[in-house]
Amino acid sequence: MKQEQIIKVGMADLNFAVQGAVLRTTGLGSCVGVTLFDTKSKIAGMAHVMLPSSDIARDSSFNIAKYADTALPELIRLMKAAGAAPDRMVAKLAGGAQMFAQLGKSDTLRIGPRNVESCKNILSVYPIPILAEDTGGNYGRTIEIDSFTGILHIRSVQHGVKEL
Amino acid sequence: MSLFKHLAGLKMDVLKEVGNIGAGNAATALSRLIDKPVDMKVPTVSILPFEEIAERVGGSEQVVVAVFLRVEGDAPGNMFFIIQADSAKKLLQQLLSLEPSENFDYSEMELSTLSEIGNILAGSYLSSLADFTRLFMAPTVPSIAVDMAGAILSYGLLQFGQMGDDALLIDTSFFEGRELMEGHFFLIPDPESFEKIFRALGVPTE
Numbered sequence: 001m002k003q004e005q006i007i008k009v010g011m012a013d014l015n016f017a018v019q020g021a022v023l024r025t026t027g028l029g030s031c032v033g034v035t036l037f038d039t040k041s042k043i044a045g046m047a048h049v050m051l052p053s054s055d056i057a058r059d060s061s062f063n064i065a066k067y068a069d070t071a072l073p074e075l076i077r078l079m080k081a082a083g084a085a086p087d088r089m090v091a092k093l094a095g096g097a098q099m100f101a102q103l104g105k106s107d108t109l110r111i112g113p114r115n116v117e118s119c120k121n122i123l124s125v126y127p128i129p130i131l132a133e134d135t136g137g138n139y140g141r142t143i144e145i146d147s148f149t150g151i152l153h154i155r156s157v158q159h160g161v162k163e164l
Numbered sequence: 165m166s167l168f169k170h171l172a173g174l175k176m177d178v179l180k181e182v183g184n185i186g187a188g189n190a191a192t193a194l195s196r197l198i199d200k201p202v203d204m205k206v207p208t209v210s211i212l213p214f215e216e217i218a219e220r221v222g223g224s225e226q227v228v229v230a231v232f233l234r235v236e237g238d239a240p241g242n243m244f245f246i247i248q249a250d251s252a253k254k255l256l257q258q259l260l261s262l263e264p265s266e267n268f269d270y271s272e273m274e275l276s277t278l279s280e281i282g283n284i285l286a287g288s289y290l291s292s293l294a295d296f297t298r299l300f301m302a303p304t305v306p307s308i309a310v311d312m313a314g315a316i317l318s319y320g321l322l323q324f325g326q327m328g329d330d331a332l333l334i335d336t337s338f339f340e341g342r343e344l345m346e347g348h349f350f351l352i353p354d355p356e357s358f359e360k361i362f363r364a365l366g367v368p369t370e
Contacts, residue, residue: 011318027224027312029317099315100232140315157310
């Protein structure tokens with residue numbers, strides 16, 4: 001068996017993979033892992049989004065991978081440059097949990113659901129269809145997408161492994 | 165890094181002392197609770213990229229028990245009391261003499277006990293800090309989670325997320341020597357709180 005190449009995507013980070021390489025991000029809590037996949041060119045992309053909108057950025061030279069509204073356009077641009085076509089892309093989402101469910105009242109603490117909503121809004125602009133999602137809940141997730149099959153593997157402490 | 169560039173030596177020392185006083189009291193409280201000596205390491209104050217904060221407790225995917233409290237008042241921030249899953253089991257064994265359940269399953273009783281321990285410790289951390297700085301600080305009701313460290317800690321970094329990609333962490337680890345139980349206190353003051361803490365302690369801010 002061929003050794004899989006794993007490309008790590010950090011918190012507030014994004015990247016793409018080709019030729020069967022695997023994109024991986026660990027410990028998604030309220031952050032959302034957005035994966036895009038172009039079935040024809042076999043190019044996969046992943047963004048680990050931390051906050052819903054760059055409107056709240058208080059530093060001028062912010063990291064565009066951090067916010068949903070700046071990370072997704074950048075990811076799509078990178079994948080396009082690598083040969084993917086936005087109209088063939090499909091999306092899968094994971095994460096956006098409320099890690100401390102008891103604290104769901106204030107807006108900061110509802111950040112998970114807000115992140116998911118914002119990612120969906122941005123995808124709908126293109127539009128890129130959302131094939132599947134595993135979002136919400138109160139637990140963390142580690143995800144991997146295979147750039148050959150587009151299958152998204154999701155692992156959590158309480159619920160084991162599932163595939164989307 | 166622009167957010168922290170003016171945090172020179174003296175200020176870092178002050179923050180270290182903040183961790184020292186707070187965690188010292190909390191360690192004493194823990195020691196009374198389990199009736200065993202608890203040692204504490206010298207606190208570290210570090211400015212870390214988000215990614216590396218979880219490394220302090222074994223990496224992003226390491227399963228930990230975390231009690232989270234939001235600190236409200238004059239100098240708001242986030243506080244975590246974090247123990248490795250196996251240390252948490254040992255702590256429960258000592259306190260409740262419970263036969264620990266397997267894996268990552270915790271009963272309601274166990275979770276609520278750990279949450280209460282976190283509450284007591286965080287309370288003593290904050291009250292000593294409040295006395296020292298004469299700032300008003302009150303913890304919210306604690307929440308507990310047993311999950312991947314990365315998923316849990318990212319929650320405490322949201323306030324920093326709007327400012328940059330680093331957070332300032334005051335980390336104190338403590339351990340009960342014989343049983344090798346280890347835990348951490350993380351205090352992550354909100355970006356706006358530093359000036360208030362410095363001013364309260366008479367550190368020149370300009």
